[in-house]
Amino acid sequence: MERTKEGLKERIRAGRGKIAAEKVIKGGQLVNVMSSEIYPADIAVYKDMIAAVGDVEDYIGPDTEIIDATGYYLTPGMIDGHIHSECSKMSITSYAKAVVPRGTTSMISGLDEYISVSGLEGLQEVLAEMKQSPLKVFWGAPYKTPYTIPKSTIAFNFTEDVHKEVQKWPECYGVWETVREFLQEEDEDTLGAIAEAWKNHLPVFGCAPMARGNDLNGYLCGGVRLDHESYDHEEVVEKMRKGMHMLIRESCVTHFLEENIKAVTEVNPAFARRVSFCTDDVVPSDILEKGHLDNVVRLAIKAGVEPMTAIQMATINSAEAYRIDDQIGSICPGRIADILFVKNLEEFEVSKVMTNGKMVAENHKLTYDLQAPERSSVLKGALKCKLTTKEDFEYKASIRNGEADVLALDVKGPFVRKRRDVVLQVKDGIVQPDPEQDVAIVSVLERFGRNGNKSLAFCSGWKLKKGAMASSAAPDDNNLVVMGVSAEDMSIAANYVIEQGGGQVVVADGEIIEFLPLPVGGIVSDAEPEEIAAMEKKIDEAARDLGSDLPNPMMYMFFLPITAIPDYAITDVGPVDYVNLRTFEPVLNVREK
Structure with a gap:
């Protein structure tokens, strides 16, 4: 629902029970990632929004659909904190078919590979495609393109002037994957993108593998909020002690979780609240065989992380790191109704998935026919x-x-x-x-x-x-x-x-x-x-x-x-x-x- 004045009136009335819920999920155990508690609670859903949690009898009307969650734990939909979905070779539509049934309901991405081949025109087509998808994409504008030093050739160059335009777009949630060397070399376009983000109160996402000491200090002084790439847990510890949110990457080719999670399991459990997960680059065969973020949660639990903490890493921690926790990351009134039905938290097998208030997947398959849009010549x-x-x-x-x-x-x-x-x-x-x-x-x-x-x-x-x-x-x-x-x-x-x-x-x-x-x-x-x-x-x-x-x-x-x-x-x-x-x-x- 849009947050216009009329839309807000509707949301508030639904939250107060003045409008009946469209769906009520009854009988489940709520995994409350905000309070680290698990307890019985029902959930009222109005359109794409969670209207109420707890005793929701007042929200049930004659046409309210009742969804039986007996025997299930109810967790928030999971968030992939850094992903180049293009590297999977699957379009946004195909990618959603693979990961949403596994419980990934949102991702943060620069969609930069699309930009490199089709510019802003192609990007607009992809942004339109994602709005028809059960998978939400929170887009970060690439700090610049190309990312290469020396500069290579692509179809479209993302510059400071482009940032002045696109950071005003409602789809823009920050500056994507700011590579450390471009800050150190004081690249003009990169500095311009960050300066523009400060004006617009947008977070700056990082990419600083092996950044330590003075180089890390300089990077942080450039305004970067989080990083998704550390090669050992000592690097994670230093970055977190210096104020960064950290994403632990577990992709199909770079398996960093086992090493990086030691920052939490061996150094300081308090780090856990600001650690989240990403996959960065995955392939369809891995997703179909092992899972997606559900697999990362299982790996974290196997490494010694408590199930509640691992679920928080996959949900609210990422939402808070990217400043989108007002929309996703928890099962709370006013948030988007992205809800997973899970039988066993230790095993974390996702049985059913609700996104945007609709039941969309069961037993690792979408429950409806999702079709890709007709492709224009820009992307063909x-x-x-x-x-x-x-x-x-x-x-x-x-x-x-x-x-x-x-x-x-x-x-x-x-x-x-x-x-x-x-x-x-x-x-x-x-x-x-x-x-x-x-x-x-x-x-x-x-x-x-x-x-x-x-x-x-x-x-x-x-x-x-x-x-x-x-x-x-x-x-x-x-x-x-x-x-x-x-x-x-x-x-x-x-x-x-x-x-x-x-x-x-x-x-x-x-x-x-x-x-x-x-x-x-x-x-x-x-x-x-x-x-x-x-x-x-x-x-x-x-x-x-x-x-x-x-x-x-x-x-x-x-x-x-x-x-x-x-x-x-x-x-x-x-x-x-x-x-x-x-x-x-x-x-x-x-x-x-």
Whole structure:
């Protein structure tokens, strides 16, 4: 309900019982995250709002629907405090189908991957889509785009002037994912975004992995309220002692909860009240097999956190951190009616889900048919890349035959790339990839028709023995990333993704082995979560058939353009040394033979 004067009158009358409730939930045990109590209480719901909690007999009218909650604990809907839903390859509609039945009813997101490929026009379409979804999205305007240093190429640049416009939008709840280095380097657009947020009384969300000491102090003096990325619990403790709200991240590729929760279980239980959860990057197969935030709650309980405390971390703590606790995060009068029906708090299996006052899911499935909107050309546009040849993926040397000393990007985890020095052969003027040494070629092609940039570098860790793979979904820029040990297969992979209008592909010996289409912006799909999960598994299996033993070969590859975490990355402007914030030449020296 809108909070106009007339809308407020209606809300107040419903709260006073002057208007009968549309639904009453009877017989359940209320999990009161505000008072840390569990007790019997009924709940009156009017439209999308909780009207009353406790004895609600006065709210029952002749047409009031009675929902029997006998045997259930009633908890607030859960909040994912930081998520790039686009990295799941599911559209907002598909993503809602996957996570809402698991009890996630709200998320905080910058929707930045959509912005990078379609600008504000595409963002408006996604914001309209989410309003038809059972999943609420509290949008934070990205502090700037692109996030990269040096600046890479995307379809739309988010600047200080853009912030002056969008921070006035009713959908804007803060400044999203402010990366520490941009504050330290005193980037003008970033400082402008924060200054504008102060004027508008909007919180600033952070991203400061490994920030300690003086660098952390400077970051906090820049006005950042919370952070979602800490690599050990000592880092969590320092940040919390210095006033930050902390989100513990447990994604499908970065499992930080077991380590970071020690700040609560081993250092200081009082920290718990300002700790919340996020998943950041997830894939549909993980959600379908393990769950979403419900799984994170279970992991926290297993780690020694009391069920009430774990539920608070998944609900009210996040709402308070983001200053949206007047709307969500608790089962209290005036809040949106997002309510989970749970049989056992220790096991935390979500049986039924109410969002916005409507029963929408049962037994991990939506109970109604949710359809994606018709996509406009803004989000269905083709990749504006020229078709490639194998020569585009050959690293030319200054000698005809001999050896080259090469700096390779050596993957140590999805977000950790270290330096690896290798010696590669030069044949016919081309520096050769070397499967025996686990050295492949990686390239990023600008795909928005702005400059035609194409970069080349060398990487290790994938153990590819043959073939290539490519993806047009590659945060944070979503340019076309291609990796392989065969220039011919790399060209075939790139061209297939271009011709199909976006997706992920694995190629071997000149043949397309598997393809996952991503027609919405070249980054997501409207297909059912189960369909995307099945294709995703086939893609990763095909990559493993090329030789890779990584848990998520394609995801590890498409994270390579993220420069915000040291030490190395690659974007369309070249391979990046993020410690020194500059591009570099990967071939250090050549010797004629």
